[in-house]
Amino acid sequence: MAGIVGYGAYIPRNRIKTEEIARQWGKDPATMSRGLLLTEKSVPGLDEDTITISVAAGQAAIDRAGIDPARIGAVYIGSESHPYAVKPSGTVVVEALGIAPDVHVADFEFACKAGTEAMFVALGLVDGDRVEYALAVGADTSQGAPNDALEYSASAGGAAFVFGKTDPLVDVLETYSYTTDTPDFWRREGEFYPRHGGRFTGEPAYFKHVIAATSGILEKSGMAPKDFRHVVFHMPNGKFPQSAGKQLGFTKEQLEVGWIVPTMGNTYSGSSPTGLAAILDIAEPDDLILITSFGSGAGSDSFVLRATSLLPERVKRAPTVKEMLDGPRRYLTYGEYAKYREKIILNT
């Protein structure tokens, strides 16, 4: 099976603390932070969107792959915040990265799992020898309505993966997908903010799909939770992935590296892919890694991966997730945040 020959991530420098949002709406900051296990989240600048995040993450992935970008034959961008309703984000991305014009391009949307959806298709095309390399991106500038629970988590960032058969940094050993019609979270055409079913987003949606997909791939691969060094699940908040991991028999140590939601927030389509990038930043050869995404609507994709001996030497070719999370950052007031997220109506 084909593998990941390059990967990269991008997280904007702006941040807002959970307590700043809680104070704005008269909520107790400590209660909100403890309840969601979130301390802060990333915020896109006025000049950052899914396209710019995809270019930054994609460039890092190409740098780590060390390949001529013109050899990439397919580019798929998974997001629920594509800047255009009609005009693919991928068209801008392939021009900026020097991939165009001999390339198949599409934008994917499946709530928070559009990134792994893109990975799944990119992997399949390389596996089937339709293209030499394929680039898959999961990126979002997530939407959350003011004073909604989502506002504490909806953040910005993403990750990109180049799939190929030559010199993989990570082997893909198995894949599995699980999908049903579950209306837990949605955004109708023309609506600015998504709506959700409150607690309905938990048991019948997130947990059912994450657990079914993970159990499915474990059975299909003949592996057990103890076989894995690292595991990452979609991270809508701090608690859900911890709880899913516990139910499936994974330890906190296995979840620790990919569990970046407390300081990054939920980057929707970029959530579990960016968690995977954080794992690849520190993984050692032969480490087994499991990723399970979740997209409302609803479905989950799972991948079993194994790091190769090439991975450690390629990490330094681009910024790591930890460097971006702990590096230069600017903390916003709620007023600045409202301006940056264009929540203020102007008389222009």
Next chain:
Amino acid sequence: MPSPRYWREIPNRFRLEAARCTGCGTVAFPARTICPKCRGRELESVRLSRHGKVVTSTVVRVAPDEFMMEAPYAMAVIETPEGARLMTQVVDCDPDTVGPGMEVDLVFRLIRKEDHGGILCYGHKAVPVGG
């Protein structure tokens, strides 16, 4: 900026494509067909490095309408290692800290929106290295 002009400038705006004179080695950005230094007509395409240094800068406090939300912001002339110079915004920092000698990375960002329903125009801006 009208869409056709923006489209024509994609090579330099998106990929920092410049032209190097095969005669005297001068790198011109945006790409030219005649070398601005020796008037040579043999030029090759070259992509600029995605980093550079601030040569000079200023802070825009009273911005044009379409950049009003971003004010105050720094504008700077950046010189890349190839010797090419380009003028960009310097973002993700306090604009008053931008000055000559500052090392920057050139990053792909949204430059402007062509009014409410118009196209989105992308290009490169500078971000201070390490802070």
